[in-house]
Amino acid sequence: MNSSNALRILVVEDDELTAWAIEEALIAAGYNVCSKARDYETAIRVRKQESPDLALIDIRLNGQLDGIALAKELTDIEWIPLIYLTANTEMETYNRARKTSPAAFLHKPFRPRELSMQIDLALDNFYKWRIPAGKRPPEDVFVWHDKAYVRVNTGQIMLINASGGYSELILTNEEFARIAPGSVHQGVLLSVPFKNVLFYLNDNFYRASRSICINLKHVDRVESDRVFLGQHEVLLPVGKHKELLERLPVIRSRR
Structure with a gap:
């Protein structure tokens, strides 16, 4: 896939080593990491400036607002596929996250091949189902x-x-x-x-x-x-x- 068609991904992860490993795995798989963010405010700013096609979001972020709150705000700007990164398997957290209609969940520690598979699954799920009422359709779509x-x-x-x-x-x-x-x-x-x-x-x-x-x-x-x-x-x-x-x-x- 040439660079102009490569999926542009926003990585939201507050652990620097994990964020670096994710970026390296994505680039090796042919994706484009348009930016990385460590907190809610930075992610919102990057979302508006870079217009990524997909976001990888750690559920647990430093600060008062977590990845679930961030996901809701990101999709209010424009509806894009979301993949949650999580080491937390608590049912309460899972149920909160599920309400934001994520395209996939990826458990940490992740394997590079699994990351690529989850992105493919996320795209497939995203373009298969209807965009929720009130969400703005994306300007760009990915098709097979x-x-x-x-x-x-x-x-x-x-x-x-x-x-x-x-x-x-x-x-x-x-x-x-x-x-x-x-x-x-x-x-x-x-x-x-x-x-x-x-x-x-x-x-x-x-x-x-x-x-x-x-x-x-x-x-x-x-x-x-x-x-x-x-x-x-x-x-x-x-x-x-x-x-x-x-x-x-x-x-x-x-x-």
């Missing part, structure tokens, strides 16, 4: 393509086609060239139901039909029965033309 999870900016998804339990992402030329340099441009096929993909899209997306969702930012032309996004043409069912125009900033004029 060419034997790895690759970063895709949702703003660069032009449209999504659905068929059975599969969803096909049609990306801009620039975005596809970034995730698959040298490859012939084609749709990115996901073995994920349409409704699961829609949970991770913001208000710029409009469901043009039962099996097609379009990104309004890429609409170039709207006719009575079809809409054009670059070279792509999407047929509009009866009644969708007016509804679509209401979602667009149209300057009305006489015909």
Whole structure:
């Protein structure tokens, strides 16, 4: 996986030696440690500045606010996958942590291979289930393509086609060239139901039909029965033309 697609991870751990070991294991596995933090305040600041894709959080942190309180605050900023690091197996702590919907738990002392496996599991769990109500969808998502999870900016998804339990992402030329340099441009096929993909899209997306969702930012032309996004043409069912125009900033004029 090239560096531009590597998962960017925030490590929150107050033990310096453990944090160093985690960073070394992540880099060896091909991940990008965007930053490390030792306490609640630093982690919040880093979260806003670096916009990591995933956070590894030690449940027990020095200070009044622990990793569970931090996790809640981080996901209020933007919903991202969380993995808790813990040496504590108390049921009360576990139940508190579970309420923040972590994608995985990793018990200390960890093994490097286990760390990588838990990250894969966390991504799989995160993109399988619905984002909780009130949480803001991420700007970037990771999708399975060419034997790895690759970063895709949702703003660069032009449209999504659905068929059975599969969803096909049609990306801009620039975005596809970034995730698959040298490859012939084609749709990115996901073995994920349409409704699961829609949970991770913001208000710029409009469901043009039962099996097609379009990104309004890429609409170039709207006719009575079809809409054009670059070279792509999407047929509009009866009644969708007016509804679509209401979602667009149209300057009305006489015909």
